[in-house]
Amino acid sequence: MTDLKRTSLYDAHVAAKAKIVDFAGWEMPVEYVGVRAEHLAVRSTCGLFDVSHMGQIEVMGKGAREFLQASLTNDITRIGPGQAQYTLLPDDNGGVIDDLLAYALLDRFLLVVNASNIDACWARLTSLAPDGIDMVNRSPDVGMLALQGPDWVKALTPVSSPEPFALAYMESTEAHVAGVPCLVARTGYTGEPGVEIMCDASQAPAVWDALMAGADRPDPCGLASRDTLRLEMGYPLYGNELSRDRSPISAGLKWACDLAHGGFPGVERMQREAEEGTPDRLVGIVLTEKGIPRGGCPVMAGGEQVGVVTSGTLSPSLGVGAALAYVSPEHAHVGAQVSIDVRGKEKAAEVTRLPMVDSSPRKEHHQ
Amino acid sequence: MSDETYPADLRYHPEHDWVRVDGDEATFGVTWYAQDALGEVVYYDPPAVGDTVTAGSSYGELESVKAVSDIIAPASGEVIAVNGAVGDAPELVNSDPYGDGWLITVRLSDPSELDALMDEPAYRAYLAGLSA
Numbered sequence: 001m002t003d004l005k006r007t008s009l010y011d012a013h014v015a016a017k018a019k020i021v022d023f024a025g026w027e028m029p030v031e032y033v034g035v036r037a038e039h040l041a042v043r044s045t046c047g048l049f050d051v052s053h054m055g056q057i058e059v060m061g062k063g064a065r066e067f068l069q070a071s072l073t074n075d076i077t078r079i080g081p082g083q084a085q086y087t088l089l090p091d092d093n094g095g096v097i098d099d100l101l102a103y104a105l106l107d108r109f110l111l112v113v114n115a116s117n118i119d120a121c122w123a124r125l126t127s128l129a130p131d132g133i134d135m136v137n138r139s140p141d142v143g144m145l146a147l148q149g150p151d152w153v154k155a156l157t158p159v160s161s162p163e164p165f166a167l168a169y170m171e172s173t174e175a176h177v178a179g180v181p182c183l184v185a186r187t188g189y190t191g192e193p194g195v196e197i198m199c200d201a202s203q204a205p206a207v208w209d210a211l212m213a214g215a216d217r218p219d220p221c222g223l224a225s226r227d228t229l230r231l232e233m234g235y236p237l238y239g240n241e242l243s244r245d246r247s248p249i250s251a252g253l254k255w256a257c258d259l260a261h262g263g264f265p266g267v268e269r270m271q272r273e274a275e276e277g278t279p280d281r282l283v284g285i286v287l288t289e290k291g292i293p294r295g296g297c298p299v300m301a302g303g304e305q306v307g308v309v310t311s312g313t314l315s316p317s318l319g320v321g322a323a324l325a326y327v328s329p330e331h332a333h334v335g336a337q338v339s340i341d342v343r344g345k346e347k348a349a350e351v352t353r354l355p356m357v358d359s360s361p362r363k364e365h366h367q
Numbered sequence: 368m369s370d371e372t373y374p375a376d377l378r379y380h381p382e383h384d385w386v387r388v389d390g391d392e393a394t395f396g397v398t399w400y401a402q403d404a405l406g407e408v409v410y411y412d413p414p415a416v417g418d419t420v421t422a423g424s425s426y427g428e429l430e431s432v433k434a435v436s437d438i439i440a441p442a443s444g445e446v447i448a449v450n451g452a453v454g455d456a457p458e459l460v461n462s463d464p465y466g467d468g469w470l471i472t473v474r475l476s477d478p479s480e481l482d483a484l485m486d487e488p489a490y491r492a493y494l495a496g497l498s499a
Contacts, residue, residue: 019406034407035432224406224433292410292430314409314432343428343435 007052008143008201012208016220023223024116026053031222038225039316042190043359046149047221048211052204055118055139057125060108061132068109071128072102073248075258079104084170084187086256088248089121094266095244097124099236101187103172114238143204147211147218148194154216156195169362178210189226191233191359228313231324234284234354240295240310241282241324250278250326280307281332284354287321287340291347298341299325306331309340317357321347371399374465378481379490380441385465386484393442396469397429397460400494406431408457413449413471420444420473422480427470429460442480444473
């Protein structure tokens with residue numbers, strides 16, 4: 001076995017009887033009681049995820065904003081301190097090195113990147129950074145929890161000071177949770193309202209334990225439900241929907257690419273693809289008969305392959321097989337009748353709207 | 368989820384399938400270990416009655432949300448019954464792997480194949496070796 005890393009919450013996961021798996025070099029909880037129950041808890045009440053494996057890169061110094069504007073696809077001048085933005089780190093060909101959240105803080109930017117891409121992001125940003133830019137890879141020192149679901153306020157209220165509930169979606173603030181200094185942000189990867197909480201890794205267990213001790217405590221949730229939740233929303237996952245082999249345009253992420261002003265690498269390709277179209281496009285697909293599509297399954301129409309599944313599962317919310325897939329443009333519309341070849345058996349399917357469920361992270365809480 | 372058990376009246380295949388023998392008929396299912404490794408079962412793709420299954424080969428699939436697992440026949444024969452209840456409620460494989468979670472019944476074509484299977488103590492020792 002290779003040298004797997006553990007988050008500061010590892011002992012808490014074991015105590016909660018989590019099933020632990022190797023994920024991107026980390027021993028992470030994949031599920032506790034079961035992926036369906038955890039998924040449905042997040043959609044209906046509240047769940048708590050350990051996402052401490054994710055990476056945090058701080059960018060400081062004079063010209064930090066200009067540097068990020070020239071390196072990332074989204075228009076970072078549109079956010080100020082206390083705001084966050086979804087953006088992409090492109091390579092010189094317009095392929096995707098990673099997708100990430102950029103947080104503007106008072107005196108710096110914080111980039112939250114995928115665990116598997118910390119080294120690639122660091123190398124890319126270092127190579128692009130001009131003199132005067134100061135970067136720190138804080139990934140090993142930061143603990144990160146995601147409290148997600150409509151009841152997140154109830155779970156956070158007893159342990160947070162101040163109560164960060166006036167936050168709008170994609171806003172962040174400093175707060176104390178269980179007495180621990182934290183950055184609390186209205187962000188997440190589930191499609192439900194909620195927050196992500198970052199703090200010193202050594203203090204993450206205190207935050208976790210305090211949230212779990214409340215009367216309205218969340219269900220502990222593993223990475224399996226995080227994946228099914230994001231799939232229902234149509235959120236792309238790096239390595240499945242995003243890669244260096246394609247630009248963000250075919251993934252439907254034009255909204256996160258400032259094509260009008262962008263001076264970032266690969267912008268010409270993205271502008272061309274936005275104008276002329278791409279060979280295929282990312283869509284959501286649901287099976288209309290029993291079966292579960294998986295990554296790599298061919299998408300068929302009229303006896304010919306018209307696409308390929310990049311992520312597939314049984315949707316816990318819908319109770320049917322559900323997939324994200326790249327398909328040719330003529331089939332990339334809601335209602336298109338296709339089939340998915342699941343290990344030699346063709347299953348009837350239909351292109352569906354995204355998100356597949358009636359969820360939105362923007363929903364406000366009720367007090 | 369059920370508790371970890373391996374009934375003494377069953378025979379076991381290394382791919383974590385069990386057999387309950389009744390004359391020249393035998394019922395197959397997957398063991399507690401198999402369902403625990405797979406996680407919550409959400410889909411069962413069974414063979415049809417009348418199909419022939421071959422010892423050591425796949426006769427169907429069980430899927431969890433995350434993974435697909437072939438079900439390996441511990442002995443050869445003709446399928447004479449399929450548990451439709453598991454098709455409608457695949458989680459029976461988790462809650463009652465040796466009872467309501469049974470998968471198929473076959474008419475054995477070569478009962479001597481059963482001699483190659485493990486009894487409960489041998490299977491437990493085999494499992495201990497896997498986790499060592």
